[in-house]
Amino acid sequence: MDYSKLAEEIYFAKDAADYLGISTQRLNMLVKEEKISPFKKSPSGTLFHISELKKRQEELSIFDEYKRNHDETGRFEIDTSIKQESLNFATLLNALNVTEKKLNPLVDAFSERYDITEPITNLVEEYSHFFNLNAEKLISEYRQAKDAFSKLKYNDEILKRGSKDYPILLSEVEQAPRFLYVRGKKALLDEIRTVSLVGSRNASPRAKESTYKLAKKLGANGITVISGLAKGIDVSAHLGALENGFNTIAVIGTNLNQYYPSENKDVQIEIENKGLVVSQFSPANQTQRWFFPLRNGVMSGLSLATIIMEAGETSGALKQADFALKQNRKILIAKNVMENKKIKWPEKYVEKGAVVVESPRDVLRELATVEVLNIKSKKDSDYQYKIRQVDVDLSTVKDPEKCID
Incomplete structure (x- = not known):
């Protein structure tokens, strides 16, 4: 066995993270999520084989290519529950003209009855009644907010407090x-x-x-x-x-x-x-x-x-x-x-x-x-x-x- 060649193919965690262009914390998260498999784990450290790193790198490049091909307009899409919830939250901030600190408990109370990841337009009557808002004003504020969100870059991200990415x-x-x-x-x-x-x-x-x-x-x-x-x-x-x-x-x-x-x-x-x-x-x-x-x-x-x-x-x-x-x-x-x-x-x-x-x-x-x-x-x-x-x-x-x- 060519041990010198094997040594060149084995990476410690920090070197593996540098190879992928991510932090060691992110690398550890990928391991926990089973998106990348270590070559060996021991009390003294975690080792990664170059083949596994190249596999992960290839997956990332395919994903990036897909994003480029499907986001030619650079348009930000409301395509996740967190994005939708943040859009709803921004709409209410403007419609009620309150601070986040005041709005948080109200939205939490509303979420106990209704799905706050649904578009406001699907629950206009419920939102209007609970927050004492005119339905037409609420719809108008929602559309304005959605237009503002669409001007974000397609790869911008929204993180919610309590999520694993926060x-x-x-x-x-x-x-x-x-x-x-x-x-x-x-x-x-x-x-x-x-x-x-x-x-x-x-x-x-x-x-x-x-x-x-x-x-x-x-x-x-x-x-x-x-x-x-x-x-x-x-x-x-x-x-x-x-x-x-x-x-x-x-x-x-x-x-x-x-x-x-x-x-x-x-x-x-x-x-x-x-x-x-x-x-x-x-x-x-x-x-x-x-x-x-x-x-x-x-x-x-x-x-x-x-x-x-x-x-x-x-x-x-x-x-x-x-x-x-x-x-x-x-x-x-x-x-x-x-x-x-x-x-x-x-x-x-x-x-x-x-x-x-x-x-x-x-x-x-x-x-x-x-x-x-x-x-x-x-x-x-x-x-x-x-x-x-x-x-x-x-x-x-x-x-x-x-x-x-």
Whole structure:
């Protein structure tokens, strides 16, 4: 037997995931779903044979070809129960002019009597009576919402809270929205090594440069950088990841069909192609000013930690810090921010447990102490919880440069 050839055909889990272009978490999910079979499983690791990986890759290419041939118009179709439910939900948000928080219990009560995955037009009388809405207005709102949904890209996805695709970290927090609208590499939502970089839209050149450098260092350590695609710190964080070939997620305060601010449109399109864009707002939503601080709850919920790179007393970054406190997530503050005597907020957050950092090594050291609680095991019917410690390799930060300054 040619053992050298056999060795070349056997892949460890990380190498297998890289071969397929997915995360190791997604690979593990495919194994659990029996969509890919390991060559061998043992306490020391899982091995995969190249033939099985090629088989899976071929299946994916056939699927992609089918999608291309059957979606020539690029039209988004309401072809799943989750898509239909989200369309119904968006219709009610507009018709009732209420927040998601107020609508959730009403829809849950309605679902106890009726099928909320049926088109509203099939249950107009029931919806009208239960929600005290004029039938004609309801139908009109539904048609407008459906038209807005049709303008999504054909491969955009809608994830429902509680489904297997919904990100685990976010699902643990109160601010987890009922639906997430995503465009790009959905597999990035399986990552739990995630950090938000936030700060002022009118950031100083020094802070933007520090943010870029930090995003690059975090990406080199396999950490996904999350930010909000705003001017200043946010876009610097995204570019630090993108321009160096690392993962980034943009959590936006508009729906997926909008590009705001317009000056960051090219960056958003690049993230759609190389990373992931996430919105909690349906395409039928009219963007409101309060959407932007609201999305900070999702950003924090998707992240193990939030790092504030630079912020004034009224910065929206502090809203995310407040969410992080509620969600029991780490808050890290750049040292130069603490040294700014013109602002008082840093002391308040340090008193509440925020940690001051001045180098990528400091950040990684803090992440290495994070214990991710409540990771749900699908094997347990009662969803027993596990405790996982985030693994970061401090040795990859070869120079202790203080780039957060």
